Amino acid sequence: MRRVGSWAAVAAVAAALVSFPYWTAAWESSRYATTVLRDMLVFATFALSLNLLVGYAGMPSLGHAAYFGAGAYAAGIAGQRLATDQLHVTMGAAVLVAGVLALLIGALVVRSSGIFFLMLTLAFAQMVFAIAFQWTEVTGGSNGFPGVRRPSIGELDLSAPDRVFMLVATVFLLVTWLLWRISRSTYGRALIGVRENERRMRALGYDTTRLRLSAFVLAGALAGVAGALAAYSARFVSPSDAGIGTSVTAFVMVLIGGAGTLLGPILGAGIVLYIERVLSSSIPYAQTVLGLLFIGFVLLARQGIIGLARRALALATR
Amino acid sequence: MGGSSGGAALEVRDLRREFGGIKALDGVTFAVGPGERRGVIGPNGAGKTTLFNVLTGEVRPTGGSVRLRGEDVTGRPTWQLARRGLARMYQRNELFEPLETRANVALAIGARRGPYRPLTAAPAVELEAADLLLGQVGLAGRERTPARSLSHGERRQLELAVALAASPQVLLLDEPTAGMSPAETARIADLIASLDRTLTILIVEHDVDVVFRLADRISVLHEGRVIADGTAEEIRGDVRVNEVYLGKAVRA
Numbered sequence: 001m002r003r004v005g006s007w008a009a010v011a012a013v014a015a016a017l018v019s020f021p022y023w024t025a026a027w028e029s030s031r032y033a034t035t036v037l038r039d040m041l042v043f044a045t046f047a048l049s050l051n052l053l054v055g056y057a058g059m060p061s062l063g064h065a066a067y068f069g070a071g072a073y074a075a076g077i078a079g080q081r082l083a084t085d086q087l088h089v090t091m092g093a094a095v096l097v098a099g100v101l102a103l104l105i106g107a108l109v110v111r112s113s114g115i116f117f118l119m120l121t122l123a124f125a126q127m128v129f130a131i132a133f134q135w136t137e138v139t140g141g142s143n144g145f146p147g148v149r150r151p152s153i154g155e156l157d158l159s160a161p162d163r164v165f166m167l168v169a170t171v172f173l174l175v176t177w178l179l180w181r182i183s184r185s186t187y188g189r190a191l192i193g194v195r196e197n198e199r200r201m202r203a204l205g206y207d208t209t210r211l212r213l214s215a216f217v218l219a220g221a222l223a224g225v226a227g228a229l230a231a232y233s234a235r236f237v238s239p240s241d242a243g244i245g246t247s248v249t250a251f252v253m254v255l256i257g258g259a260g261t262l263l264g265p266i267l268g269a270g271i272v273l274y275i276e277r278v279l280s281s282s283i284p285y286a287q288t289v290l291g292l293l294f295i296g297f298v299l300l301a302r303q304g305i306i307g308l309a310r311r312a313l314a315l316a317t318r
Numbered sequence: 319m320g321g322s323s324g325g326a327a328l329e330v331r332d333l334r335r336e337f338g339g340i341k342a343l344d345g346v347t348f349a350v351g352p353g354e355r356r357g358v359i360g361p362n363g364a365g366k367t368t369l370f371n372v373l374t375g376e377v378r379p380t381g382g383s384v385r386l387r388g389e390d391v392t393g394r395p396t397w398q399l400a401r402r403g404l405a406r407m408y409q410r411n412e413l414f415e416p417l418e419t420r421a422n423v424a425l426a427i428g429a430r431r432g433p434y435r436p437l438t439a440a441p442a443v444e445l446e447a448a449d450l451l452l453g454q455v456g457l458a459g460r461e462r463t464p465a466r467s468l469s470h471g472e473r474r475q476l477e478l479a480v481a482l483a484a485s486p487q488v489l490l491l492d493e494p495t496a497g498m499s500p501a502e503t504a505r506i507a508d509l510i511a512s513l514d515r516t517l518t519i520l521i522v523e524h525d526v527d528v529v530f531r532l533a534d535r536i537s538v539l540h541e542g543r544v545i546a547d548g549t550a551e552e553i554r555g556d557v558r559v560n561e562v563y564l565g566k567a568v569r570a
Contacts (some may be wrong), residue, residue: 189435205400
C-alpha cells in the first residue's frame, strides 16, 4: 500500500510539473516563472548527467559542458542543415554527437584519476570550446548560432513556449527516472564500487576502465540531451555553452545539492539558477552570495543540502 | 594437461621483478597442485608481497612466466586473471567502506554476471548468497552494517568473504591473521582449514604456527629466491631456513 501511495505521489508531482504553465496561467508572472523553471529543469538534467560521473563513478569532470555544448550545437545545426524540426532528428543528432565526442575524449582520459582527470577533462573541453568559437561557417563562431528551430513530433508542433516547457519537463522526468533506475541497478552499484575501491573491483574481475568509459559516454550523451533542450529553449547556442563557466556551474550545482544523490543535483540547479536569475535582480552581489554558498558547502557540508537534510533527519529521529 | 605444467593449478617459472636496481623477485620457480595449500614464508623484504602482486597482475614481472591452471597468463590484467578463477585476500583490507557488508559481498558475486544491466537491481539470489557467505565467515547479523563500522577482526572476516565470493579456484591469502587477537586468529585459521579441499590456496603469513597448521607444503622466500620447499617437517629441519628466518622468528 505504501508503495502504491508513493507512486501516486510521484505521479501527482510529475503531472503538476509538466502542466505548470497551465495551472499558473492566471498568475501575473506565469510567463516569467515558466521560463525560469524551464531553465532550471534544463540545468537539472545537465547536473544529473554530471552527477553520474562526479557522484556515482567518482570521476570529477571539469569539462562536462563540452558535451552539453556539443548537444546544443548538434540540435541546432542538424535542424538547419537537414531542414527539419523533427524532435527525433535534432535530439538524435544531439545524443549522437555528444556521445561520440564523449567516447573519443573518454578513451583518452578515463585511465587517469583525481587532479589529472580534472585537468584533462578541462583541457579537452577547452578544445571543444575553441572549435565552437572558431569554426564560424558551421557554428557561427563568437556570434553564436541563432535561430535554432523548436521541435515537432510528427504533426505536433512544440514551438509555443508552454509546449517547449512541457517537452523540457517531460525529458527531465525521463532522465531522472533513468538515473534513479541506474542508481539502484547492478550497473550503478558497480560504478559506486569503482568510486570506492577500483583496485578491489579489478581484483574481482571487473574491467574498470571499460566501466569508467561507459559512464563517461552515458553522462556525455545525457549532457547532450540537456544541451538540445537548452538550444530549443533559448533558440540560440553560444560558444560559452561549451565553455568552462558552464562546466563549473554544473559542478557547483552538483556539489551544493549533494553529489551521489538523485535529488541533490536537481535542488542544486534550482538554487543556483534562482540566485542567478531571480535574486540577482533584487539584491546586489548575487554572484558573491553564490560563491560564498559554494565555499560554505565545500568547507562545512561536503554532502550538500541532501547530506545536511539527512543529518538533520537523523538527529530528529534519534 | 601434458607438458611441463603437469596439471598444476598455479605454476611460476623463473619469475623476476626489479625495482630500480633491487631484485624483489630473483628467479622464483614453484608449482602448486590443484587443492594444495601452500604456505609462503620468509623474512620482511623477501619478496612475498611482490610475488602476490605479480601473481594478481597488479605488478608486471620483468621476466619469467605465470601459468594459471595450465594457461600462460603472464602480464595479463588483474580483472582477466580474476575471471579465470584467481582471488586475493589483501593484507590491508580492500573494501567498499561506505557500503553494507552484504553489498560488499554482492559486488564480488555479481562480477561473474557482469555489470552491464543499467535497469535491473541485483538479483535476490545474489543477496541471499552474500548473506550465506557472511554467515560462513562469522558475520551473521552484520549484513546491513557498513564495512567502515566493523571492528578490525570483522573487517578481516569480510575481506575473506569478498575474496571467496568470486568462487575462485586459486585463492591468495596475504597475511589473513594480521593484527588479530589469538582468539580471532584461531577462528579464521579454522575457517580457512574448513574451506573446500578442491580450492587451491597460497598463503603468506607471519604467524608460523598458522602456516604450519594450514599448509601441505611450504616455500621459503629469501632475497627474492625460493631457498627451501617442502613439508612442514622438512622446513622445520632445514638449517638454512632456521638461519635466515625461523631461528630469528623464534628468538624474536
